Amino acid sequence: MKTENRGSFSSKIGVILATVGTAVGLGNVWRFPYIVGENGGGAFLVIYILSLLLLGIPGVIAEFIVGRHSHANAVDSLKKLAPKTKWHWIGYSGVLAGFLIMGYYAVVVGWTLEYLTQAILGNLSGMTVEQYGQVFDQFAGHPYWPLVWMVIVMLISTFVVARGVSGGIEKISNVLMPVFFLIILVMVANSFFLPAAGQGMKYLFLPNFSELEPVAILIAIGQTFFSLSLGMGCLITYSSYFKKDVSLAKTATQVVSIDAMVAILSAMIIFPAVFSFGMQPTEGPSLVFKVLPNVFQQMPLGTLWSILFYALLFIAAITSLISLLEVVTAYIYENTSLTRRKAAFIVTGMVSVLGVFASMSFGLLQDVTLFGKTFFDLLDFVTASILLPVGGFFISIFVGWFLDKRIIATELRIKHPKAHLFIKGYIYMLRFFVPACIFAVFLYSLLG
Numbered sequence: 453m454k455t456e457n458r459g460s461f462s463s464k465i466g467v468i469l470a471t472v473g474t475a476v477g478l479g480n481v482w483r484f485p486y487i488v489g490e491n492g493g494g495a496f497l498v499i500y501i502l503s504l505l506l507l508g509i510p511g512v513i514a515e516f517i518v519g520r521h522s523h524a525n526a527v528d529s530l531k532k533l534a535p536k537t538k539w540h541w542i543g544y545s546g547v548l549a550g551f552l553i554m555g556y557y558a559v560v561v562g563w564t565l566e567y568l569t570q571a572i573l574g575n576l577s578g579m580t581v582e583q584y585g586q587v588f589d590q591f592a593g594h595p596y597w598p599l600v601w602m603v604i605v606m607l608i609s610t611f612v613v614a615r616g617v618s619g620g621i622e623k624i625s626n627v628l629m630p631v632f633f634l635i636i637l638v639m640v641a642n643s644f645f646l647p648a649a650g651q652g653m654k655y656l657f658l659p660n661f662s663e664l665e666p667v668a669i670l671i672a673i674g675q676t677f678f679s680l681s682l683g684m685g686c687l688i689t690y691s692s693y694f695k696k697d698v699s700l701a702k703t704a705t706q707v708v709s710i711d712a713m714v715a716i717l718s719a720m721i722i723f724p725a726v727f728s729f730g731m732q733p734t735e736g737p738s739l740v741f742k743v744l745p746n747v748f749q750q751m752p753l754g755t756l757w758s759i760l761f762y763a764l765l766f767i768a769a770i771t772s773l774i775s776l777l778e779v780v781t782a783y784i785y786e787n788t789s790l791t792r793r794k795a796a797f798i799v800t801g802m803v804s805v806l807g808v809f810a811s812m813s814f815g816l817l818q819d820v821t822l823f824g825k826t827f828f829d830l831l832d833f834v835t836a837s838i839l840l841p842v843g844g845f846f847i848s849i850f851v852g853w854f855l856d857k858r859i860i861a862t863e864l865r866i867k868h869p870k871a872h873l874f875i876k877g878y879i880y881m882l883r884f885f886v887p888a889c890i891f892a893v894f895l896y897s898l899l900g
Contacts, residue, residue, distance in 0.1 A: 459618055460694070461617060461698075462622060466625065467703060468706055468707070469625040470621055470622050470625040472707055472711065473625045474686045476710070476771065476772070477768050479715075480714045481768045482740050483675070484715040487671060492661075493659075493660065494658045495661045495663060495668075497656065498659050500672040503672045503889075507886055510881045510882060511844060511848065513700055513864070514851040515682065516691040516703065516863070517855070517863045518530065518533065518851065519688040519692040520700060525543070525787075526783060527540050527544055527783055530850070534850070534854065542847060545683075545839055545843045546684050549839035549840060550776045551806075552834060554606075554776045555803055555806030556832055559810050559811045561773050562600075562604065565604065566598070567741065567765075571759045571761075576758050577749040577758075579749075592814040592815070598814075606773075606807070608770060609773050609777045610796045613777050613778050613796045614792055628767050629771070632771075636718070639760055639764065646724045646728040646751070652720075652723035652724030652726070653720070653724065656716075667896070670896045673890070677844050679715065680711060682843075682847075683845075684843065685843075689775075729746070740765065745758065748761065780799045781795045810828040813826035814828070838897075841891075844890050848882045849883075851882050852882030
């Protein structure tokens, strides 16, 4: 395994922005608002925040401990910490999850770039909701245009990853994430001036637990792991580039807090808009590509808001795609004689093959199914419902039951004699509470 010149993040702000870029993605801007809409608004938000506090932060810290202490990729980190055991298979699961997720995620990132381009050209106006739906369906089912965009976003990600940690990932994060936050704050400010802003904010922030179904608790837990990129090797890989002066607990809390803030701000953009123009917050996954273009065209300066929103969506998506590519590239680069650049391009080539089949699931292969699912849906199901929960479950078990407790104390920089109570409480969470919740989500995903 290559250990020389692995690189590291050069600054603490670079650590935060790059790691936030990993966590903040389509799960926040696209998935979270429609899940809130489908599960009772403010009541679901309360459950989601509790899930972030009780599961998200402990899970992120666990992956940070594994990554920073080993200074290795997702597989070799566990080989270092548990030599001559089978624990490194968790790392293989994460690398595989990252690879498979890219197979369909890159297609969706390509959709965001298409819509950003069309917004800039002024083509997202003058249609009904039904026509917007038809436009999206025609584009998604086109034999080659979605593939062109997919290859473009993969090449962008490849050039970033090929430049290394500080020269590529950190540098692009330092540029894109401030732009992301500026756009989202501008759009939220605009939301307050929409006709039904109060109604939208009330729906989001005023809990009505009578509308909350028990299954929403499991959905909130699943959203927590999906949004924070837990179980897919991203956080282990990124934290392996952390320097020793980075506080893992503080960084984990900051990342989870910012991730939650972005999700809430995204909902603050969308709900006032859909209420103001007669739409329903329960529109589901089609909300972003079929419903919001109609909403934007009814707003003053609609083209501007459309451009800003799809720029926001693209930045969130591309930073997460870069982190997924880094997980697989880091493993190949550090375990072969290949250069980082060659490893990144090889991974991109393999992902593009998967992407062809995922994209064609909306066109030529839409009637071809396996286990009742299209290729796109199968990749989504295998990763989100199996590999991520399994990875998160066993990382919690590993850190909670098998990792030397002195390593946990060292990485968390806990030296005060009374701090052992914190360590005991944290380990208890990882041993029992976190795995039990993940197992419940896993069962629901398979049997629900």
